[in-house]
Amino acid sequence: MELYKLTAHELHNMLVNKEASSEEITKSVLKRIENVENKVESYITLTPELALESAKIVDRKIANGDVISALEGIPMGIKDNICTNGLKTTCASKMLSNFVPPYDAFVTKKVKAINAPILGKLNMDEFAMGSSTENSYFKKTKNPFDLAKVPGGSSGGSAASVSADIAVYSLGSDTGGSIRQPASFCGVVGMKPTYGTVSRYGLVAFASSLDQIGPLTKDVTDCALVLNAITGHDSMDSTSVNLTPPDYSKALINDVKGLKIGVPYEYLGDGINEEVKNSVLKSIEVYEKLGATVEYFNMSVSKYALPVYYLISSAEASSNLARYDGIKYGYRTEDFDDLIDLYKKTRSEGFGSEVKRRIMLGTYALSSGYYDAYYKKAQQVRTIIRNDFDTAFEKYDVILTPTAPTTAFNIGEKTTDPLQMYLEDICTVSINIAGIPAMSIPCGFDKNGLPIGMQLIGKAFDESTLIKTAYTFEQNTDFHKVRPQL
Amino acid sequence: MNYETVIGLEVHAELSTASKIYCGCANEFGGEVNTHCCPICTGMPGVLPVLNKTVVDYAIKAGLATNCEITRLGKQDRKNYFYPDLPKAYQTSQFDLPICKNGYLDIEVGGEKKRIGITRIHIEEDAGKLLHEASHGVTLVDYNRCGVPLIEIVSEPDMRSAEEAKTFLETLKSILEYTAVSDCKMQEGSLRCDVNVSIRPVGQKEYGIRSEMKNVNSFSAAFRAIEYEVKRQIIELEAGNEIIQETRRWDDIKGVSSPLRSKDNAHDYRYFPEPDLVSIVIDDNWINEIKKTLPELPIARRERYINDFGLSEYDAGQITSSKALADFLEKCVNLGATAKAVSNWILSDISRMLNDKGLEQSEIPFTAEQLAKLISLIENGTISNTAGKKVIEELFENPRDPEEIVKEKGLIQISDEGALQKIVIDVINANPQSVVDYKAGKDKAIGFLVGQTMRATKGQGNPGLLNKLIKEELDKI
Numbered sequence: 028m029e030l031y032k033l034t035a036h037e038l039h040n041m042l043v044n045k046e047a048s049s050e051e052i053t054k055s056v057l058k059r060i061e062n063v064e065n066k067v068e069s070y071i072t073l074t075p076e077l078a079l080e081s082a083k084i085v086d087r088k089i090a091n092g093d094v095i096s097a098l099e100g101i102p103m104g105i106k107d108n109i110c111t112n113g114l115k116t117t118c119a120s121k122m123l124s125n126f127v128p129p130y131d132a133f134v135t136k137k138v139k140a141i142n143a144p145i146l147g148k149l150n151m152d153e154f155a156m157g158s159s160t161e162n163s164y165f166k167k168t169k170n171p172f173d174l175a176k177v178p179g180g181s182s183g184g185s186a187a188s189v190s191a192d193i194a195v196y197s198l199g200s201d202t203g204g205s206i207r208q209p210a211s212f213c214g215v216v217g218m219k220p221t222y223g224t225v226s227r228y229g230l231v232a233f234a235s236s237l238d239q240i241g242p243l244t245k246d247v248t249d250c251a252l253v254l255n256a257i258t259g260h261d262s263m264d265s266t267s268v269n270l271t272p273p274d275y276s277k278a279l280i281n282d283v284k285g286l287k288i289g290v291p292y293e294y295l296g297d298g299i300n301e302e303v304k305n306s307v308l309k310s311i312e313v314y315e316k317l318g319a320t321v322e323y324f325n326m327s328v329s330k331y332a333l334p335v336y337y338l339i340s341s342a343e344a345s346s347n348l349a350r351y352d353g354i355k356y357g358y359r360t361e362d363f364d365d366l367i368d369l370y371k372k373t374r375s376e377g378f379g380s381e382v383k384r385r386i387m388l389g390t391y392a393l394s395s396g397y398y399d400a401y402y403k404k405a406q407q408v409r410t411i412i413r414n415d416f417d418t419a420f421e422k423y424d425v426i427l428t429p430t431a432p433t434t435a436f437n438i439g440e441k442t443t444d445p446l447q448m449y450l451e452d453i454c455t456v457s458i459n460i461a462g463i464p465a466m467s468i469p470c471g472f473d474k475n476g477l478p479i480g481m482q483l484i485g486k487a488f489d490e491s492t493l494i495k496t497a498y499t500f501e502q503n504t505d506f507h508k509v510r511p512q513l
Numbered sequence: 514m515n516y517e518t519v520i521g522l523e524v525h526a527e528l529s530t531a532s533k534i535y536c537g538c539a540n541e542f543g544g545e546v547n548t549h550c551c552p553i554c555t556g557m558p559g560v561l562p563v564l565n566k567t568v569v570d571y572a573i574k575a576g577l578a579t580n581c582e583i584t585r586l587g588k589q590d591r592k593n594y595f596y597p598d599l600p601k602a603y604q605t606s607q608f609d610l611p612i613c614k615n616g617y618l619d620i621e622v623g624g625e626k627k628r629i630g631i632t633r634i635h636i637e638e639d640a641g642k643l644l645h646e647a648s649h650g651v652t653l654v655d656y657n658r659c660g661v662p663l664i665e666i667v668s669e670p671d672m673r674s675a676e677e678a679k680t681f682l683e684t685l686k687s688i689l690e691y692t693a694v695s696d697c698k699m700q701e702g703s704l705r706c707d708v709n710v711s712i713r714p715v716g717q718k719e720y721g722i723r724s725e726m727k728n729v730n731s732f733s734a735a736f737r738a739i740e741y742e743v744k745r746q747i748i749e750l751e752a753g754n755e756i757i758q759e760t761r762r763w764d765d766i767k768g769v770s771s772p773l774r775s776k777d778n779a780h781d782y783r784y785f786p787e788p789d790l791v792s793i794v795i796d797d798n799w800i801n802e803i804k805k806t807l808p809e810l811p812i813a814r815r816e817r818y819i820n821d822f823g824l825s826e827y828d829a830g831q832i833t834s835s836k837a838l839a840d841f842l843e844k845c846v847n848l849g850a851t852a853k854a855v856s857n858w859i860l861s862d863i864s865r866m867l868n869d870k871g872l873e874q875s876e877i878p879f880t881a882e883q884l885a886k887l888i889s890l891i892e893n894g895t896i897s898n899t900a901g902k903k904v905i906e907e908l909f910e911n912p913r914d915p916e917e918i919v920k921e922k923g924l925i926q927i928s929d930e931g932a933l934q935k936i937v938i939d940v941i942n943a944n945p946q947s948v949v950d951y952k953a954g955k956d957k958a959i960g961f962l963v964g965q966t967m968r969a970t971k972g973q974g975n976p977g978l979l980n981k982l983i984k985e986e987l988d989k990i
Contacts (some may be wrong), residue, residue, distance in 0.1 A: 085544035110559045123558065130552050132559060231558040264561050265791050300647030343788055345592050350556050354654070370595055393593070393783035402785060 030055035031192045032510070035101045035249040042089060042100055049082035049100030051428050052195075054142045056102045057167045059132045060146065060193045065511045066174055067191045068166045069184040070147040071107045072115050075184070078102055078144035082284035085142045097276075099141045102392055106315065107148040108155055109240065110229035110323035111135050118231050122351045122358045122377035132229020134198055134257045141256055146194055146346075149184030153379045154348065155205055155233040157181050158451035161442055162381045162510050168309075170212060171511035174397060174478050175447035178453075178483045179209030185243045186213040191513055198242045200230055202237045203336050204431070204455025207467035210243055211430035211480025214509065215471045216250045216497070217243045222462035223268040226261030232347040234340035235266075237459040246507050247468065247498040251275035254490060256395050270488065279490035281502040284318035286498075289423030291326040300433045306471030306479040307429045310500065314427075317499060322423070328415050331408050332457035337449060338392050338405035339460070344382075347391030351377060384445065397402055409460050416461045420486045428454050430467040430480035454482060465489045468497045469506040515751075516712040517721055518743050520678045521670035522735075524685060525663050526704035527639065528571045528697040534638045534662035535562030535605065542701045546644070546655040554660035554960045556601035561789050566588070568662040569612060569793055571694045572636045574852065575664055576613025578692045578810060579631050579685075583800050587612050587793035589636075598641040606665075608784040611635035612793070613685045618688070619812070620680045621830070629681050631671030635665050658983035664694070670709065670720065675739035682706065682732045683834055687811045690836040698873055699731055706734055708763075710742040711756070721746070722756040724922050726763045726770055736764040741770060814839055822852035831860055831923045837875035844881030851886045858884060862905045887915040899972055900924040928975040930982070933966070938973070939990075940965045953989050959983055 030038065030052045057075050064070060070345040085100030105111060108118045110128040113234070131139065138145065152162035160168045160183025178187040180466045182199030186209035189197050199206040201219035210217025211419035218241045225240045232238060242253035258272040259340040290311060295304055311321050343476045353359035353373030360372035378386070392401035421424060432453055441448045458465040465482060470481035485493040499509050533540050536553035545622035555558045569587075576583050577580045616631035619719045639661040644653045666685065678885075686704060687697040691813055711723035724742060727733045746756050760779075761770040811819075812831045818829035818839075835840045838859055845855040863884075867874060887908070891901045896919055907918045927933055940962055941948060949960040959980065966979045 062898060108559075116558070118558070126555065126558065128552070128559070130560070227559075228557040228561050232789075241831055263563060265563050265789060267560075341787060346591050346783070346785070349593060349595065350558070352595060352597075353601060354597045355555065355600055356557070366597070390783065395781045395783070398783075398785070406777075479658055 031059040031195075033195070033197050035202040035252055038101050040219050041083070041331055042095065042478065043409045045089065046057065046387055047146070049078060049085040049144065050186075052100070052383055053078050053082040053102045055193065055489075056146065056193060063191055064193055065296040066513060067171055067193065069170050069178075069188040069191065069193060070104065070228055071117055071119060071150050071163075071165050071169045071184070071449060073147040074114065074145055075090055077114075077371050077403065078146050081142045081144040084407070088142075092300050096141050098138075098143060098256050100144065101145050101195050102144040103138065104148055104149045104197040105135065105138070106151055106199045107181055108151060108231040108233075109135060109198060111148065115148065116231065117148070117165070118154045119151045119165055120378065121164045122489045123231075124164065124358060126357050128229070130229065133226035133261045137257050137259075138198070140145045148465070149182070149188055149194075149197055151184055151200075152181035153382050154344070155181040155200055156374070156381050156385055157200055158204070158208055159438075160184065160209070161438065166377060167438060170435045170477070171513055172214060173435065175437055177212065177475065179212035179431070179435060179436050180435050181209075182217075182243065183203040183209050185216055186210050186217065189215045189243050189245060190212070190511060192510070193216055196242060197270065198253075198257070199243050200238055201459065202233050203339060204452045205458050206241045206243060207455050207465060207480070207482060208431045208451060209419055210467040212435040212478065214478030214506070214511070215243055215245060216247055216507070217241065217467065218250050218254065218466035218490070218493070219464060220254065220258065221464045222459075223266050224272065224464070224488065224490070225505060226258050226259075226264040226267045226342055228263040232343075232382070234343040236343060237336075237340055238355065239459070242318050245393065245499045247494060248276070248279055248494065250466065250497070251279055251494050268356055268488075273491055274376070275494055279498045280495050281499050282487045283496060284501045286314070286319040286425065286496060288314055288319050288321045289419055289426045290321060290323050291329065291419075291426065291428065291451055293326050293329045294428035298450060298453060299429055303429045303431070303479050304347050307427070307481050310470040310481050311427065312341050313500060313503060316443055317503060321427075324419065324422075326415055326419065329457055332412055333449065333461055334406045335405045335412065335456060336452065336456035336460055337388065339409065340391045341385040341389030341403050343389065345393065346380075348382065348386055353377070375452070381445070389460075405435055412457055412484050414462045416457075416463060416484075424492055425486075426484040428482045428484065430482040431455060434473045434475075434479055436475040443445055463487050466493050466497055468500060470504070470505060471508075472509070478509075514751075515715045516743075517715050517717075517748055518673055518675075518739070519670045519711045519713065519723075520672035520675075520739060521709040521723075522668045522672070522681065523707040523709070524666040524668075524682070525705045526575075526666065526689050526697065528568060528662040528664060528694060529696045530565060530567045530571065530584045532565055532660055533660035534565050534568050534636070535660055535789060538660065540661055540699070544657055546653070547657060549657040550659060551665065554600075555656050555662075556572070562605065564793070565662065567634050569795070570803055571662070572612040572634060572664050573726060573795065574692050574807065575666070575689065576616060577614070577800070577804060577807055578635050579616040579618055579634070579666070579690045581616030581631060581634060583613055583615035583795060583839060584610060585795055586610060587795065588844065589787040589790045589793070590784045590785045594782060595779050598643050598654070598659075600641070600659060602655060604638060604640065605787050605790070606637035607635035612795075618684055620684050622674075622677050622680050627677065629671045630892060631668055631679075632667040634664050634666050637665060640665050642875050644887065670711075675743075678708065678739055679736045682735060684811070686732075687834045687836060689809055691810055693808075696875070698806050700871070700873065702730075705730065706735060708738055708742075710739055710746070712743055712746045712750070716921060721759050724758065725760045727760060727773060729762050730765065735762065735763040737768060741768060743943070745770070818852070821925060822846065824856055827970070828856045828860060832856055835874040837855065837877075841877060841881055842883075845885045845888070848882060848885035850885040854892070855884065855887045858888070860884055861904055866905065866909050874990070879908040883908055883912060883915055890915060894926060894928055894975065896924050897920065897926050897972070897976060900926065923971075923973070925973065926975050927970055927973045928978055930978065933974055933978055934982055934986075936966055936969050937979065937986050940969060941983070941986055942975065948990060951990075958985070986989060
């Protein structure tokens, strides 16, 4: 049997029933990496020895008759902006190409605590800025469904690795859609939890008020299991909520009878590809047949979400990325005349063009004389967008939209036009602005066989309803079963 | 034309909390370079700050002691600028919602009371330190001080002279010491100030253009910097020039300031709310808890010293302006020493010696027990006041039981009349001219003869007794 193809919960059952060892599973995935990673290029750093070490620990536990947790011994990958003690964490940037953190992120500690065989660090857009993973300093990750296409971004490596069966699950980060859009492009499940649900400690910051870590998995069950593993209060993150998270696997219920689904017109209008729109409409019919009630409504301020997002995220990024100055760690220019020259050359040479564009945009938005017109105004609109969702959730349990306006596009197709690239986030950014949870699940394919994702948006801290809604769809459709041919 | 000086101050005080403001590192001065730091205070990728609640406690305490309103909702902001000693390239500070605002301090200059407004007190983090290694041609960074908690106290432009500014600083320092919010060690840089100075023609309502002076490292330096700046601005105006708004650097050794940057080149700090930290919500309960911990403040203590200890207003003010000195005095008094005697020693010899040795007022090297013992040795006539000065000097060098010092150094006062009389007769016989002078009505002659007898007794003769004996002997002649 090809173990690498299986989901985490299937592999867990095999481990418990002693039908496979963690070492066998890990070796199977490592073998798969050997065979297809050169095509997909989803990893920046591979750590097979590290993975096998953890696998052996789990196998010893099983041999001793110890109880293992749901994801124990299941090999996985970590996006390269999540710190791993003693292991390079590059953010896919020249700036941090040599950076080895002396500490683990909260989520890294969590997965190490369950002896997850860590396969390596996954490719991404530099500092998580981008929607195609083409902004990586190291390599361009390919879409496993069509190697000429992008995997989406910024968590392109995280999505492509799961899609290509070279990680059973992965961790990504989502600032404006960076988990959901690549999940949609690569035909996997991706969730951005409510802001504050997963600690950001050790996640290299892009935009602090929007960043959230989340899972990319082969199905909804795995999504719930990974959430269980990485949530929980962290005293090292002031924005981490002090609530006991529920057991998300309890929400794996095949039932949407009476569920109220709202569909905003604005998310099915101009700029949304017809095939994407049709798949989403068909998915709505599925829900109706299963007993949910669906209603269309207006979210009039959603058109401001994209500019608000680019102002706030860039403003925060301009400050968050200022620390990369060549003084303490990371890249430093070879020759410099004085301190200012050191700063200028290091930052000019160490950052890619998209990162520089955002730093300039953010610096401008925060500058004296522009602050009120841009940053402050954006924060005011942010409040209105939040209120808009609050109002909608008085009527609906779940809001349903496409995840991305298109399916995966060609490598190089949008790199010369940043605005076109930014429009990729049109359906996802408002969720980060509002701080609420959303997930993307496979809901169809376009005529070229490329996956289409639908986005389910929930109330703050109500990931369970999203999981139930997604699980029901998955149980009644087969889209998630279609794997790429590599 | 006559000008009026207008001064406002910004004072930074390092808080004496056990740990830093956003991480668990020890908040200690000194130490091997880069040993009191961690990934958080060195701003490594992905780390996050968590506010040390004690920092807010201390800021509230400082605010209550300076009659401020305490905010119910505070927030922290990022002040962005590049410098190698600032590892995140932003300082986490407070922009528009400081912990405290609208307070005041009463100061007294030349016997007149004056109220100086306090605009605000906010919390922020300190930066590291650059070490210029000239010999190797490199600059190194020590991050030990990164994340040390500070409060910045901003005054209203209410001071009208260098003297007022200096008094305000002294008054503020004593309050920070009393509340134990800061140890206020100037030499370690735990108290630093920036001085804003402008002048305007007497009677004019609008303020003049101000300059801000940095690198003012002591209160006396603040005094000198203001005097200099006022003169400079008058000369500029009288020459028909305009004052430009600028930041200047004070050089206390040369006694001059020089431009650092003008308003045009002023930093745009791009303040914005720190998204990694949550709002600071302060309720009545919190404020009341802090209120309970407020100690007796300098003004109350001064009144008590005047009323209970009989100290002069001036002496009581001098002593109580330093919590360390006042605490020392009170310990001595509790051991039975008279407050007046203790106060005299502290304000004269002890203060002079501390100053000479570059010690803080909290660093008196001997104990209150030792000073009390010394005072009792003088009061019971065992040693003279002059010998007492020698004992104090010795206590600074090698503190130990004053009685031991007195014995070792042979400082015991000779009060044996018989022994002294013999010496007196010898001295009178050796100085016939003084006898003539005395008989001619020149009382000064006695002073000379006392000096001679003191010399003959190596300073150990009881001066009162000698005086009496000389008079008696002279009158016999």
